[in-house]
Amino acid sequence: MIGLPRGEVFLVPWTNEWIKEFEGEKQRILEAIDQHTINIHHIGSTAVKGLSAKPIIDIAIEVRNFSDGEKCIAALGGLGYTYRGTNVLPERHYFNKGEPRTHQIHMYQTRNKYLLEQLNFRDYLRDNEDSRNEYELLKFKLASSNKNDKHKYAEEKTDFVKSILERI
Numbered sequence: 001m002i003g004l005p006r007g008e009v010f011l012v013p014w015t016n017e018w019i020k021e022f023e024g025e026k027q028r029i030l031e032a033i034d035q036h037t038i039n040i041h042h043i044g045s046t047a048v049k050g051l052s053a054k055p056i057i058d059i060a061i062e063v064r065n066f067s068d069g070e071k072c073i074a075a076l077g078g079l080g081y082t083y084r085g086t087n088v089l090p091e092r093h094y095f096n097k098g099e100p101r102t103h104q105i106h107m108y109q110t111r112n113k114y115l116l117e118q119l120n121f122r123d124y125l126r127d128n129e130d131s132r133n134e135y136e137l138l139k140f141k142l143a144s145s146n147k148n149d150k151h152k153y154a155e156e157k158t159d160f161v162k163s164i165l166e167r168i
Helices: 017-036 073-077 113-127 129-145 150-155 158-167
Strands: 037-043 057-063 081-085 093-097 103-109
Touching: 017 037, 017 057, 017 073, 037 113, 057 113, 073 081, 103 113, 113 129, 113 158, 129 158
Parallel strands: 057 103
Antiparallel strands: 037 057, 081 093, 093 103
16 A cells, blocks of 8 residues: 555555555556656665555656756656755755655655665565664654654654664
């Protein structure tokens, strides 16, 4: 299952379908904007085997130059993505798809520090079962207390994420 209705926060158990969904979407994206991409990564909790997650596929796209993101708006729009701009997070073009939301694209210039943090955090959780389990428990607690506030849910995970990034 993928898709999170606007304004809701809930988690579902990890499924191998998320990998298949990412791979299919990656191919569609490459066909549309390959000339601008360096790499396309599956990020977020759906990219970590065994970790329950909000049912949204998070995709990080590395582009050569940050300005290349604007060159991708029309092509990604043809795949159903809506461009949300660069003001949500620093140094990132943000796109989302669907209602309920099924996919999110976070587009960064290659070697961007925020991209590297996301990849490092993902890889750490993939390799560290205790931290993965601790993170999952935190996510369930926060999803329960922030069922209708995705921003507060995300904000309250920040200290945990920072504590992991400080270790690696």
